[in-house]
Each structure stands twice: as structure tokens, then as C-alpha cells.
């Protein structure tokens with residue numbers, strides 16, 4: 001699906017022709033585009049599993065998918081969405097925008113950039129192939145708790161482990177690239193505290209990636225040893241401990257959830273001021289808030305494990321640490337509100353998505369605060385309340401921010417304005433359907449519906465049906481986004497250098513579409 | 527705005543009703559009540575904060591529109607405001623942390639229990655062993671397959687019913703010791719405010735004092751494989767007299783079973799009993815018609831190697847299981863009569879026609895050999 005015409009114009013020397021352009025490219029814009037296209041394909045692919053899930057849960061009883069297929073679907077849905085859709089989408093945005101925002105000609109390590117992208121299609125193909133293997137695809141959830149994922153796992157688990165390693169290598173290389181680029185390639189005058197927040201949030205995210213991904217690699221390697229080499233890291237019968245797996249997994253997993261949200265903060269921090277036509281409120285505290293969220297993310301992991309049987313002091317520690325995160329997160333939300341206050345606001349599609357992010361991410365954040373309260377979590381844990389919580393922070397959170405960013409920067413990428421009317425329809429369909437999908441899941445969880453079940457007791461029927469209707473609508477609505485993008489790439493009203501009158505930043509000083517090579521001589525920032 | 531009305535609804539419903547239950551049940555133990563109060567407190571705090579934030583954003587969006595001629599201000603800092611929205615949330619958090627810590631400490635106090643029950647999770651059933659009474663049994667979901675597959679009307683307690691519930695006395699402190707035999711499971715009854723992971727190789731503790739007699743239902747809440755959605759938890763809370771009578775009855779049945787294993791049975795008797803045991807214990811994996819689900823690693827038993835082979839091998843795998851596979855050891859789960867019956871059944875059902883008849887004594891002999 002290399003449908004993009006970005007950079008097709010010829011400057012000093014343009015892109016190579018045909019397939020080679022994409023295979024061999026070291027251009028940050030090409031690589032950014034490939035990441036974005038891949039992530040969107042993965043979003044539809046992971047979304048197809050979600051549609052399957054919602055279809056099965058439409059009514060009580062087993063209708064379309066057997067329980068073992070259902071478990072494979074939830075696992076693939078989670079893995080594809082986390083590693084295939086959300087993370088690569090942000091890497092794509094980083095590739096496109098970081099050099100443009102700091103006035104650099106490209107990423108610092110362009111060949112590695114190419115490699116870190118091209119690993120991914122192979123990783124996801126390998127993961128997908130497991131569906132056709134004996135014993136089926138991985139069926140232990142995206143959190144793959146041992147021993148369900150070791151002793152009791154299907155044989156395809158080995159391929160899953162290999163795929164996770166590949167994704168991890170790709171992420172680490174991407175992160176190194178971001179860090180090196182930001183440290184070394186800022187234009188003269190682009191001091192640390194002048195960097196756009198998107199650059200800041202990505203810098204911090206990159207450090208999180210470098211710290212977290214090797215831990216994930218460690219966890220899956222230990223699984224590999226348990227499965228094939230007779231070790232017992234996670235097997236109590238051999239002196240190991242299944243709970244050790246959870247500690248290691250969540251030591252990666254909690255930073256991981258911030259990896260998926262911090263760049264979203266950056267995107268929203270660019271868009272809200274642009275359409276409120278007023279500078280971002282509290283830039284410095286925004287930077288510090290992101291940094292402290294990132295640091296805290298390493299000492300809260302066991303709040304995912306309040307029920308595994310930890311000592312009381314440990315529960316208290318993880319509860320308090322988790323509650324602390326509410327403070328910097330709150331600061332961010334209030335700062336965004338203050339940015340709107342006394343602005344001059346218009347409601348183009350990127351702004352609508354960013355505003356929806358602000359309200360609905362707050363909703364997800366507040367349910368997160370409720371989950372952090374240990375004793376209350378005894379009831380919420382592993383129910384649909386948790387499913388509702390993390391989908392609120394990930395879909396109207398991360399995914400809405402990505403969509404907001406896509407609409408915001410599409411004119412820069414393609415040189416055309418997208419169809420504003422269709423964009424608004426896409427927004428309202430998404431906004432309404434996502435709430436119909438996930439809001440009722442709070443009630444389901446409180447009423448006692450466990451997560452990851454293919455069938456449920458009759459008292460959960462009504463809200464499930466509602467949630468399924470919302471989910472299927474949301475899924476179908478995204479096809480409109482495909483159409484809007486293709487239409488925008490193909491043509492449309494010409495975009496000026498700076499199509500949004502309130503937008504700030506170096507990316508708006510280059511022509512639209514951004515030429516294949518930009519900032520060959522660094523701009524001066526004052 | 528729709529979200530707001532949803533939220534308002536959520537707050538209205540302090541206790542649930544029928545199908546549109548919105549909130550957590552208040553429950554029937556002191557723990558569940560404490561958790562419920564804490565939940566209400568934090569729900570209200572979060573709802574109010576959420577409403578204020580939404581209202582604030584709504585106000586800005588209405589008041590400061592460009593289309594209404596709003597002119598943007600230039601400021602981007604205000605120390606006082608920033609300090610305010612750091613300090614106030616901190617105070618609110620402390621106010622939430624205090625009751626939360628107290629409740630947590632209380633939930634951890636498993637001392638002075640009067641009834642101790644060892645709860646063991648298996649793929650996909652629970653075992654309850656009453657430590658002081660030497661009573662123990664398995665609890666399997668009893669919802670028939672045809673209800674799940676839509677071939678029969680779904681019953682009132684669809685998926686939340688078992689063949690043998692846990693029975694406990696009201697008003698006594700019950701301590702649960704939780705563990706598992708294969709993967710991690712999690713035992714949950716919302717009305718008790720008790721949820722705890724059952725981890726293989728480790729023992730976790732939890733406790734409850736139930737205030738009101740009744741039938742309470744919950745489910746396994748940790749993904750534990752194929753039938754994770756089909757391992758309900760059901761507890762009957764009864765008066766102390768009823769409980770004592772139940773314990774006595776259980777002991778009586780155990781004594782009779784011991785006698786029964788001395789007897790010799792006809793093939794028809796064994797086949798009938800065997801079919802019942804098979805449907806209850808084996809069909810989840812090997813399927814009612816014996817074909818298994820080979821794609822998911824559960825082999826067919828029709829003409830399979832061990833069934834084609836001699837009886838000893840067949841009894842052995844059922845007694846002792848096969849390590850590191852889902853085929854668990856049934857030695858502790860089934861008595862000799864049940865084991866003899868199910869092996870006889872498997873060897874003579876679905877077109878298998880080995881003609882063998884296995885007697886309880888054969889099983890007992892193999893058990894003895896093992897020990």
C-alpha cells in the first residue's frame with residue numbers, strides 16, 4: 001500500500017524509483033510514512049480481532065468462535081494493537097516530525113532507521129503465521145502469564161517469542177535513533193527548553209523504551225529456557241515462581257503503557273495551542289510532569305498484581321506510588337485546560353480529536369486512580385472495569401491523539417488539505433461509538449463480569465450488546481479514515497506552508513508537502 | 527454530555543437492579559461493605575473531578591470561540607494556579623489513602639479463623655478441602671453444553687451454577703488457603719469482597735465472615751486456558767446446624783464410597799457410571815464424543831495409542847496424568863469406582879470395542895504399586 005505521493009517532487013536529488021525506494025530508503029520521511037502505513041494496517045488487522053471479540057460477546061452463548069479460538073483472538077488483538085498499531089504509529093510520527101521540529105536534515109542513524117522499520121513486517125508475519133500452526137496461535141493473553149504461557153502453552157509460543165524479540169530490537173533501535181538525533185542534531189539556538197513538547201515527550205519515551213524493552217526480552221528468553229531447556233524460572237515444581245514472571249513482565253509492562261501515552265501528550269500539546277491560538281500553558285511544568293511520570297512508571301508495576309499475595313507493606317508501597325502519578329497527570333490536564341482559557345478557539349478535525357482526548361483521557365485517568373486503591377482493586381481486578389479503563393486511555397487516549405496528529409500534519413505530509421467535512425463526520429462517529437463501546441464496560445465490571453471470557457451470565461447481556469454495537473460501529477467508521485487519507489494523498493485543496501494560523505514550530509516553515517530533503521542547512525532559532 | 531448522564535446514572539444506583547446493574551454489590555461480609563464504602567468514596571471524588579474538568583473545558587469551548595470574536599490572550603504562566611492544582615490533588619490523595627490503608631490492613635488479617643478451607647484451582651474446576659473435617663470434593667460447572675451452544679433455553683444461573691457448591695456456616699471467620707495445580711486461577715465472589723489468585727506451588731490466604739445465609743456466585747478471574755469462562759465459584763452460606771449436618775452427611779458418603787470400592791461391578795453399571803464421570807470430568811478436553819480437539823492439543827480417544835494398548839497404560843495416564851501437559855493426574859480427584867468406570871467407558875464407547883472391564887480393585891492395585 002505505498003499509495004503516498006509524499007516527496008514526489010524533484011529537488012536536489014529525489015527518491016529512487018519504484019520498490020527500491022521503499023526497501024533501501026534512509027530518508028526519515030519515507031521511513032515515517034512506512035511506519036504510519038504499517039501501523040494503520042496493523043490497526044485494521046488488530047481491529048478485525050476486536051470485531052470478532054465483540055461479535056462473540058454480542059449475545060450470551062458460544063456462537064461464532066470456540067473458546068480456544070476466542071483466547072487466541074484476544075491475545076492477537078492485544079499484541080497487534082500494542083506492538084503493531086500504537087507503538088509504530090508514534091515511531092512514524094517521530095520519524096516524520098522530530099527532524100522537522102528540531103531543524104535537522106534527517107535522523108542521526110538513517111541506516112539503522114531503515115532496519116528498525118523493516119524488521120517489523122517480518123515480526124508481524126511470524127506472529128500471524130502462528131494462527132496456522134498445530135495447537136493454534138498464542139492463547140494466553142497479551143500479558144502471557146506463566147505457566148499458561150510456558151508449560152501449558154501451544155507449540156507456536158516459540159515463534160511468538162522470536163517475534164517479540166524482533167519487535168523489541170526494532171523498538172530499541174528506534175529509541176536510540178531518537179535520542180541520538182535529539183541530542184546531536186538540534187538546529188543552532190534550539191535549546192532544550194525551546195524544544196516542542198512532542199520532541200520532549202519522545203525523548204523521555206525513548207529512554208523508557210531503552211530501559212523497558214530489554215526486560216521484556218529477558219522475560220521471553222526465560223520462557224524460552226523453561227519451554228526448551230528444562231529450566232524452571234516460572235515453574236514452582238522446579239523451585240521457580242510463577243509470580244516472578246509477573247514482576248518481570250510488569251516491570252516492562254507499566255513503563256510500556258506510558259510509552260504508548262507520553263508521545264500522545266506531545267501531540268496534544270501541539271494541537272491545543274494551535275487551535276486555541278494561545279501559547280501552551282506551563283511549558284516548563286509540562287516537561288517536568290512528563291519526566292516525573294516516566295520516573296514513577298518504574299516503581300508502580302505491582303499495582304497490576306495486588307491479588308497475587310504480596311505482603312501488606314508491598315501493597316501499601318505500590319498503592320501510594322501509583323496514587324502519586326495522579327499529581328503530574330493532573331497538572332498536565334489542568335495546564336491543557338488553562339491553554340484553552342481565554343484562547344480563540346476553532347474546531348477543525350485535529351482539534352476535535354485533541355479535545356476528545358482531553359476529556360476522555362481524563363475519564364480513563366480517573367478510573368486508573370480508582371484502580372490504584374488497593375482494597376477497591378480487590379473487586380475491580382481482572383474485570384471489565386479494567387478493560388474499560390485501559391481502553392479509555394488507549395483508544396480515546398493514544399489512538400485519538402494519533403488521529404489528531406495525522407489530521408494536523410496531513411497537509412504538511414501530502415501538500416493537500418484533507419476533506420474537513422468528512423473528517424468531522426469521522427470524528428463524531430468515532431467519538432460517539434467509542435463511548436457506547438467502552439462506557440458500559442465500567443458497569444459490567446462493577447457488576448462482576450470477569451475479563452477474557454467468551455461467554456457470560458445472563459445479567460450481563462444488555463450492556464454487552466450495547467458495547468458490541470458501539471464497537472462494530474467504531475470499527476466500520478475507521479474505513480472512512482482510510483478513504484479520507486487516500487483522498488487527501490491523491491489531491492484536494494493545496495495546503496500552504498502553514499495551513500493552521502495558530503500553529504507554531506519549524507515544521508511550518510518548510511513548504512507543503514515537505515520536500516524530500518529539508519533543513520540541509522540548519523535554520524536559526526532565536 | 528451523554529457521558530455525564532451515564533455518570534449520574536451510575537451514581538444513582540447504589541445497589542444494582544436486574545439486567546442494568548450499574549454498581550458494585552454492597553455484599554454480605556464486613557470486608558465487602560468496607561470495600562463498597564471505599565469504592566463509593568473514590569467514585570464520588572473521581573466523578574466530581576471528572577465533571578468539573580468536563581465543565582471547565584465546556585465553558586472554555588463555549589466562551590472562547592473564535593466565531594464569537596474571542597481574542598486570544600498572550601499569557602502562558604501563572605504560578606499561583608500551578609501551585610493550586612498541585613497542592614489540592616495531593617490533599618485529596620492523602621484523604622483517599624488513609625481509609626484505603628486501613629481497609630487494606632484489615633483485609634490482610636487472617637488470624638483467629640474458625641473454619642479453614644483449602645481451595646485448589648484446576649483447569650477448569652475448583653477443589654474444596656475442609657482442613658479440620660477431612661471433607662473434600664470438586665466443584666464443576668453444571669450448565670449443560672447445549673445451553674452454551676444455543677440448543678436449549680438458558681437457565682436462570684447460566685454459567686454460574688455448579689454440581690457441588692462450597693458450603694460454609696454464616697457468622698464464623700472462614701479462612702481460605704488458595705493454591706492451584708496447573709496454571710494460575712483466581713477465586714472471586716463479589717458479594718464477599720474476596721478475590722485472590724490461586725498460584726501453583728504457593729499458598730495465598732484470604733478470609734470472610736458471612737452475615738446472611740444464601741447462595742453466592744462468582745467466577746474464576748484469571749485467564750487459565752480454554753474454559754476459563756466456565757469455572758464458576760458458588761458458595762452456600764448456611765446456619766451452623768445445617769453446616770454441621772452437611773459435614774456429617776459428607777463423611778457418611780465418603781465412608782460408603784470406601785465400601786463401594788470393595789465391590790465388583792457389571793459392565794453395564796460401569797458404563798453408566800463411566801459416562802457420567804466422563805461427561806463431568808473429561809469432556810471439556812476430550813469432548814463428549816471422544817474426538818478431542820486435536821488442533822488445540824487435546825487428543826481424540828477413539829482408537830488412540832493408549833486405548834489400543836493394554837489396560838495398565840490407560841489406567842496409568844488417567845491416575846497419574848502426563849507431566850507438563852493439560853492431562854492432569856486424576857488419582858486425587860476421582861475415587862476407585864469412578865476411575866474404573868471412566869476407563870471402562872473410554873475403552874468401550876464411540877466405537878472403541880476393547881471389551882475390557884476394569885474393576886475398582888484393579889485401580890486400587892495400581893495405586894498401591896505407585897506408593
Ligand SMILES: [Cu+2]
Nearest residue numbers: 711712746750
Ligand atoms: Cu481458572
